[in-house]
Amino acid sequence: MSKKVTIQDIADALGLSRNTVSKAINNSGILAESTRRMVLSKAKEMGYKQFAYFDPSVLTKEEPAAAPVVHPAKANIALFTAKLLDNAHFASSMLRTANEIFEQMGFHLVIYNLSAADIAARRLPPSFSLDTTAALVCVEIFNYDYAKMLCELDLPVVFADAPVNNIMQSLNAALLEMDNRSGIYQFIGHAVSCGKKTFGYVGDAMHCQSFYERYSALKGACNYHGVSRSCIHNVTGNLPASDTIHTYRDYLTDSFRAMKEIPEVLVCANDFAAFDAIDALRSLGYKVPDDVWICGFDDSQRSRYFTPRLTTIRINGAAMGRTLVDLIIRLMERRDYSCKTFYVESSLILRESSGEIP
Structure with missing residues (x-):
């Protein structure tokens, strides 16, 4: 008798999380359409029969056009960033x-690196042209006034992470975030179950x-796990910008x-704050x-590879x-889609820095 195919089997075959596969099969949550189709196709290929949601026509219809026809004069997707996006940065994948x-x-994805002077003066890069740009992606653009100016360029704009929007007027753009909550709730629950009583946050x-x-x-x-406020000690500031001597x-x-x-x-x-801590x-x-x-x-x-290996929360960069x-x-x-925020799943990875056996 052949083995019953599970959601976890499909997730393992695709290198995705079980949560992502479940969302695709059950048509729940926010998920890229390309990812949903990929999951359904793999599920059909593997003989998965226990669909809560499945429209077979999805896989028999011709693939819809992935994008509007690219106009030769507007073939650029501009990427604005105020930081070097090397392989260590979450946005690289x-x-x-x-x-x-x-x-x-x-x-064509065209990268524009902005200086602090550009942002302070609300200045666009000299080589940037609205006439050749179809849309704008912003990474590490956390100055609200500069971000707001970019949203007034009459272009589709997506921020991958953004200025703190809880205290400002919403930006006229789509915001793309990783799930910043679930992994932390899981980690705190794990720590409480192991008898930990005092907690703190490190980061600006x-x-x-x-x-x-x-x-x-x-x-x-x-608060959810009943930890007293007197047992929470945070380091939420940073060095003043004028301090160029200390780290x-x-x-x-x-x-x-x-x-x-x-x-x-x-x-x-983030991990870098953890290394410093x-x-x-x-x-x-x-x-x-x-x-x-x-x-x-x-x-x-x-x-x-750090010593000790770091417990962390993994961002699904490909998703x-x-x-x-x-x-x-x-x-x-x-x-x-402007003024809406979209979240992509993240997952807790327990390692040595929280007492896990290597």
Whole structure:
């Protein structure tokens, strides 16, 4: 008798999370259409019979045009960024995936690196032209005034992470975010079940929307699990921009030294903040994970080789890339995706920095 095919089998075959496959099969949640079709096709190929939702015509119809006809004069997708997007950056895999799809459609992804002076003066790059640009993607653009100016260019705009929008008027753009909450709730629940009682957040909570949501998630998770507010100790600031001598690690070392009590568990805004936090704690005589548990966010390459290997929350960069393309194309066709936020799943990875056996 042949083995019954499960959702996990399909997820393993495609290298996707079980949650993503479940969304596709049950037609629930926000998912890139290309991903949904890929999952359904693989499910049919593997003989999956237990569909809660399945329209066989999806796989027999001709593939719809992936994008509007590319006008030769407007073949560029402009990428504005205020930071070097190397392989360590969360957006690198997202952009690789998006670029491959854009090229198949006949578009060219053109990168414009913005200086601090450009952003302060609200100045567009000199080589940028509206006449050759079909849409705009923004990564690491966290200055609200500059972001707002870009949204007034009469182009489809997608921000992959964005300025903190809880205190500002919504931007006239689609916002693409990773799930910044679920993994933190899971991690705090795990820590509480292991007897941890004091918690803290490390990172500039107002740096960008994702950092703000992660900070809010820590507070929400602690409240959900009954952790007293007096047991939450945060380091949510940063060095002043005028300080060009000290490093973020120096800032954390001073902040930890000033604390009456170092929390048993620290959730960090990203992996880089986690690396600095571990180094700062070591300089003060604390051991990770013996004295303090640390969790990062991103699952950067370094997190897998750092000592101790870093517990973190993995961002699905490829899924973000596919969703980014879908949003751009839909915005080209109609602007009804503006002022909406779309989330792509992320997943908790437990490693040595939270006491997991290597």
